[in-house]
Amino acid sequence: MFPYCDYHMHTPLCGHATGSPEEYVKQAIKVGLKEIGFSDHAPMVHMPMPGITMAFDELPKYHTMIEDVRKRYASQISIKIALESDFLVGFESKTKTIIDSYPYDYIIGSVHFIDDWAFDDPATREYWKKHDVNDVYLKYYALLRKSAQTGFFQIIGHCDLPKKFGARPSIDLTDEIKATAKVFKDTGVAIEINTAGLRKPIGEMYPAPNCLKIYREAGVPLTFGSDAHHPEDVGKDFDKAVDLAKSAGYSEYLVFKQKKIEKRIKI
Ligand code: ZN
Ligand code: FE
Ligand code: FE
């Protein structure tokens, strides 16, 4: 069955997405989704980053905006309220303050920064030339494990993001991914199949099939997300996502409510 739930989408409050929440909701209904979750970029905790995330004082506006569509479309679709929160070492208490400030249904923890470098930002793509690709991947997986160990997150976002612009490691990272999968299992986080990678230079979903298999074998549960930054991308390529999930051996995905597993849905 087509997964009926898209847990990763943004709003214009982050400064790099288009379309009103209502347009995302309408698209979701149009493509046959029964549940969506808004997971806009949480305010940056080390410095304000307009164009990347909303500002701290915009959080109430975000909540009001989503609560409004949740009420108005309640008879047609279930709408969850979430955040995609950056994992930044050294700023854990600020992060915790934000994610505890509202009854969010789940928090997606994402690693977009290695040290101060937003390695997936097209604006800093040049920096890849100055970095050793293998080193970036090793640092990335170490940060993923650390992010899960905080206990802040229910879902780990796009868990092989360094491939976005096409950089592939030349070393075998199987043991690294296995170690990461074990930490995910032990800390109880889920991962997502994120279809946005299909719309990026790498042209494949996050995570890659071989990685996904390792997470499944370790018993890490699954969610689905389009990472839509435009209404037309809601639920995009979910047919491919469910094929990928099944080929890795998954038979169900999770639905969250107030940071607890609400349901397990068969695919
Ligand atoms: Zn974004
Ligand atoms: Fe992200
Ligand atoms: Fe996102």
Ligand code: ZN
């Ligand atoms: Zn994302």
